[in-house]
Every structure is written in structure tokens, then in C-alpha cells.
Amino acid sequence: MTVEGGSSNSSSRRAEAAWQRAALARERAAQQGVHAERHERRAEETGREFHTSMASMHRRTADRHIAAARLQETFARRMADGPTGRGARPVFMTGVAEACGTRSAALTLIGTDLSQLAVAASDRLSRTAQDLEYVLGAGPAREAARDRRPVAAVGPDVEKCWPGYGSGLASLGLSLVVAMPLTTPVGCIGALTVFDPRPGLAESGVFDEVAAALTDSVLLGPDADAGLYGDVDHRPVVHQAAGMLSEQVRCPVGDALALIKARAFALGEPPESIAQRIVSGDLKLS
Amino acid sequence: MPTPDQRLADAFVALADTLDDSYDIAAFLATLTECSVKLLDVRAAAGVVLAGYGSQGTQAAASDPLVARLEADAAQWQEGPCHDCHRSGARLDIGLAGTAARQRWPRYAPGAHALGYTRVAALPLRLRDESVGSLVLLCTGTTSLTQDTLDLGQSLADAATIAMLRERELSESRTLTTQLEGALNSRVLVEQAKGMLASRLALSMNEAFDLLRDYARSHQRKIAAVALDVIEGRVRPDRAKSGR
CATH class of the missing domain: 3.30.450.40 (GAF domain)
Incomplete structure (x- = not known):
């Protein structure tokens, strides 16, 4: 046993968990590689299409496990590097953004009714963009999840696609947005939204790989952590405020939530700050 | 043929x-x-x-x-x-x-x-x-x-x-997706119900959560199911009846 001086217990525990997940993902990738090789050999022996398609299926799965392992390893190294306390950067999402060639990337978990259920963002810009999408109820992540296909827009086109969202993005100094659906064989659980990635990356297929790794291994796999090591925000204060407001103005909680979003949009503030004022009793909406 | x-x-x-x-x-x-x-x-x-x-x-x-x-x-x-x-x-x-x-x-x-x-x-x-x-x-x-x-x-x-x-x-x-969405929805419902109870009974959010949790325990139900019932007005837990 080694005793680690200085670093907080919780960050070394998280690093340890991430190393373990990375090792498991690499093991699964290796296993898939063995399956693929076996089918490749059989394909050569028999010339049967069946084995060729099985081999490529196993190769794709292996790639996904490797991408997941890399995300876990990046996270583990970061946790070992520096102390992370309250208000620290979202370390896992920072790694996700980096894998996508940017500083700004966000993951949105979306329900079957297309409502945002939770959000994780790498930085303030991507979080503000997700907030905007949340209050508008429209934007690239929602569209990618709804249509289960990647969505991309740049510059003035962003505003044309999603009125109100594009101007907000421009005021954040962001111009290109790409949203990848997080698809499963039975549906879609959300979207990965990437802002202003390095040129050429959007076409390279790397976003697909990261989105698939997040879906299959990080969020839904056998050793999944749907909280992304604490990066996922369920917007608790917004929902508390919606509950309070629905009691105060005697309306359904969904309507109360809509009131909060509308006020946030009108004032150009994050929904959390409106909600905080409702919860503390400083703001009465009706 | x-x-x-x-x-x-x-x-x-x-x-x-x-x-x-x-x-x-x-x-x-x-x-x-x-x-x-x-x-x-x-x-x-x-x-x-x-x-x-x-x-x-x-x-x-x-x-x-x-x-x-x-x-x-x-x-x-x-x-x-x-x-x-x-x-x-x-x-x-x-x-x-x-x-x-x-x-x-x-x-x-x-x-x-x-x-x-x-x-x-x-x-x-x-x-x-x-x-x-x-x-x-x-x-x-x-x-x-x-x-x-x-x-x-x-x-x-x-x-x-x-x-x-x-x-x-x-x-x-299908199973994993349903589990994930269920867990995410539960979080939303519980927070919303906490807000309603906090406002109705002048409680702090922690007290509202305790009330929900105690009600769920004493009725042997899941907290998210109780939260949904609170939101939809089917149950009205209050401090006097929670057995605390």
C-alpha cells in the first residue's frame, strides 16, 4: 500500500476507478480483436460474407472500447496531476472536449420526450450554449437526438436553423457547432455537442467514435458511470424552483418550468440564477 | 411455384x-x-x-x-x-x-x-x-x-x-436505456416534489427531502413514485403524519 500525500482521497479514488475502467475497456477491446481475427481467418478459408461482416463488427466494437479507455486514462492522469476540490473544472468533460479537438464540448442526456434531463459541459461557453438550448427548447443537440443523425451548422446558418440560439452562440464568440446523437440499438439517449473544433476534425469520424464510446462504455456499459465522475448536472435547483413555483401560482410543474425558462431567456440569465432567486424567496413569478 | x-x-x-x-x-x-x-x-x-x-x-x-x-x-x-x-x-x-x-x-x-x-x-x-x-x-x-x-x-x-x-x-x-432514463427522471421528480413541499409547508429543501424519504419508507414505496404522486396531487405528506 502506498500513502499519497497531498492529493485528496476522493481524487485518488476516482483516478483508481478510471484506471480500472480503462483496463477493463482495453481487455474488452482485445477480446473483440480476437473475435475479429478468428472471423478474418474463417473469411479467408471459406470466402463467406458472414465472417467478413462479423469481423468488421468486432473491429468497430474494439475501436469503441479503445476510445473509451483513452477517455478514462486521460481523466485518471488529470486526477493524479492536480488537486480538484469544490468548483473545480469538469475534468472528465475536459478530456472529452480535448478528444474532439476543442475546449468546448457538452453532453446532454435527453428523455424520450426530448426534454433535457441532465447536462455536462467542459467549460463555461459550452455550458452557456446548453443553457440556451434548454431555455429555448430548440437547438442542435435536441435536433441530433430527435433525428438520430449528426447535425452541423456554422456562422449565420446557426441562427437560421435555430432562431435565438445562433445569435447567442455568436455572442459567446462561437461559430461552428456539431452535434452527434448518442444512439443505442433501440433509440437515442442524448447528444454530444462540439463547438469550434480544430479544422478537419469534424470530417475525420472522431466525433462518431467519441459519441459511441460515451454511449456504449461510459454511460451504459457494464461498468458505467452515468454521472461522469460528478460532471453531470441534473439542474436540481431549477427543478426545486419549478416545484415551489407550481405550488405558489397553482399551476402544473411543467408550466412552472416553462415560466422559469422564459424568464431566463428574457433576462439573458442562466436558468439556475433565476431558480436560485425563486428558491431563496427573492423572486416571485406569476 | x-x-x-x-x-x-x-x-x-x-x-x-x-x-x-x-x-x-x-x-x-x-x-x-x-x-x-x-x-x-x-x-x-x-x-x-x-x-x-x-x-x-x-x-x-x-x-x-x-x-x-x-x-x-x-x-x-x-x-x-x-x-x-x-x-x-x-x-x-x-x-x-x-x-x-x-x-x-x-x-x-x-x-x-x-x-x-x-x-x-x-x-x-x-x-x-x-x-x-x-x-x-x-x-x-x-x-x-x-x-x-x-x-x-x-x-x-x-x-x-x-x-x-x-x-x-x-x-x-433496452434494459440499460430504460434504467438510465428512469434514474435521470427520478432525480427530476424528487427535486420538483421537494420544491412543492418546501413551499407548501415552509420547509428547507433538506427537510422536504426527509419528509419525502420518510413517507416513502413508511409506505414501502420508491421515493420517485411518491415524488410523482406529490407532483400530481395524489398524496400530500405532511410533518404531523410522517411519524417523526
Whole structure:
């Protein structure tokens, strides 16, 4: 046993968990590689299409496990590097953004009714963009999840696609947005939204790989952590405020939530700050 | 009269068609055996998936109900072509009348022979590396099945395997997705209910959560279900009745 001086217990525990997940993902990738090789050999022996398609299926799965392992390893190294306390950067999402060639990337978990259920963002810009999408109820992540296909827009086109969202993005100094659906064989659980990635990356297929790794291994796999090591925000204060407001103005909680979003949009503030004022009793909406 | 190619295509389409909600493995195996009898010129076919695959026990379906019974029994006895083929992962094709078959399968061989079958072949149903069962082909002639027939049978078995693999993935994925969405929704409902109770009863958020949790405990219900009832006005927990 080694005793680690200085670093907080919780960050070394998280690093340890991430190393373990990375090792498991690499093991699964290796296993898939063995399956693929076996089918490749059989394909050569028999010339049967069946084995060729099985081999490529196993190769794709292996790639996904490797991408997941890399995300876990990046996270583990970061946790070992520096102390992370309250208000620290979202370390896992920072790694996700980096894998996508940017500083700004966000993951949105979306329900079957297309409502945002939770959000994780790498930085303030991507979080503000997700907030905007949340209050508008429209934007690239929602569209990618709804249509289960990647969505991309740049510059003035962003505003044309999603009125109100594009101007907000421009005021954040962001111009290109790409949203990848997080698809499963039975549906879609959300979207990965990437802002202003390095040129050429959007076409390279790397976003697909990261989105698939997040879906299959990080969020839904056998050793999944749907909280992304604490990066996922369920917007608790917004929902508390919606509950309070629905009691105060005697309306359904969904309507109360809509009131909060509308006020946030009108004032150009994050929904959390409106909600905080409702919860503390400083703001009465009706 | 459809051409042989058409019949072949129809069979593979039927095996690939697992995507409707009514999929169940027994019906699927019945389709496999039906296709096998039509295409392979055998008297009877049985599809057997042994216990251990998925959550169900042994599943046997056959074109002849007496064969289905025999195969289910054979799985219990742990003998017969399905059992051996499953263990070795290799195809087999042997006569049922001789003493060799009776020595190998003391219960299965006489059983099958009594039903009028003289030869049996078994092809593995392979899921990735694991064998999950076999496709058993029964004949009334004395000659072995041709290599081409066995190859076509293996193709049917492989197509069936892919469909089962896909069905298993879909069902796992459905479970995981439902669990994730359920967990996320629960968080939302609990926070909303906390807000309602906090406002109604002038409680802090922590006190509102305690009230919800205690109510759920004393009624032996999940906290998210109680939260939903609070939001929709079906229950109104309050401090006096929470038993604290």
C-alpha cells in the first residue's frame, strides 16, 4: 500500500476507478480483436460474407472500447496531476472536449420526450450554449437526438436553423457547432455537442467514435458511470424552483418550468440564477 | 411455384425478421426448423437452444412435435446429437439404427428410431465464441446428407445466430436505456416534489427531502413514485403524519 500525500482521497479514488475502467475497456477491446481475427481467418478459408461482416463488427466494437479507455486514462492522469476540490473544472468533460479537438464540448442526456434531463459541459461557453438550448427548447443537440443523425451548422446558418440560439452562440464568440446523437440499438439517449473544433476534425469520424464510446462504455456499459465522475448536472435547483413555483401560482410543474425558462431567456440569465432567486424567496413569478 | 433462389431468399428474410415486439425465442426456433425442412430435404428439423443462453431454460422447437419432446428430454438426459454438437462445436452426421448410436446415446437413439428416423445430423448454433445449441436434422433415408446440404444448413444456423445475437443486444440495450432514463427522471421528480413541499409547508429543501424519504419508507414505496404522486396531487405528506 502506498500513502499519497497531498492529493485528496476522493481524487485518488476516482483516478483508481478510471484506471480500472480503462483496463477493463482495453481487455474488452482485445477480446473483440480476437473475435475479429478468428472471423478474418474463417473469411479467408471459406470466402463467406458472414465472417467478413462479423469481423468488421468486432473491429468497430474494439475501436469503441479503445476510445473509451483513452477517455478514462486521460481523466485518471488529470486526477493524479492536480488537486480538484469544490468548483473545480469538469475534468472528465475536459478530456472529452480535448478528444474532439476543442475546449468546448457538452453532453446532454435527453428523455424520450426530448426534454433535457441532465447536462455536462467542459467549460463555461459550452455550458452557456446548453443553457440556451434548454431555455429555448430548440437547438442542435435536441435536433441530433430527435433525428438520430449528426447535425452541423456554422456562422449565420446557426441562427437560421435555430432562431435565438445562433445569435447567442455568436455572442459567446462561437461559430461552428456539431452535434452527434448518442444512439443505442433501440433509440437515442442524448447528444454530444462540439463547438469550434480544430479544422478537419469534424470530417475525420472522431466525433462518431467519441459519441459511441460515451454511449456504449461510459454511460451504459457494464461498468458505467452515468454521472461522469460528478460532471453531470441534473439542474436540481431549477427543478426545486419549478416545484415551489407550481405550488405558489397553482399551476402544473411543467408550466412552472416553462415560466422559469422564459424568464431566463428574457433576462439573458442562466436558468439556475433565476431558480436560485425563486428558491431563496427573492423572486416571485406569476 | 417459387424458384429455389426465391425460397432461399425468403428463408433468410424470415430469419432476419426479429425486429417486431412479439419476438420470442421459441417462435424464432420454429421458423428456423420450418425453413430447414423446406430447404434441406430432411424429414424433420429441431432447433434447440440450451439453458444458459439468456435467462430462459432450454428451448426446443421442431417441425414434428414428437421430435420437440424428444429433444427437450435429450437436453435433460444430457445426451443426443444436440448435446454432443454443442459440446464439441463441430457438426456431426450419423445413422441411428446401429449399435454405435445406441451405445453413444442409449435413450436418444432408440427414441428417434422409434419415431421412424434413421439418420441425424447436428449443426452448431454459434454465438461469437460460445455455442448456444444446435440445429438438428432428422432423415428417414440411409445416405448421409450431402456437403452442400450441410453447408446450407450451417448458413441457416448462422443467420439464426446473428438474429439471436442482435435480439440479445437489443434487449440488453433496452434494459440499460430504460434504467438510465428512469434514474435521470427520478432525480427530476424528487427535486420538483421537494420544491412543492418546501413551499407548501415552509420547509428547507433538506427537510422536504426527509419528509419525502420518510413517507416513502413508511409506505414501502420508491421515493420517485411518491415524488410523482406529490407532483400530481395524489398524496400530500405532511410533518404531523410522517411519524417523526
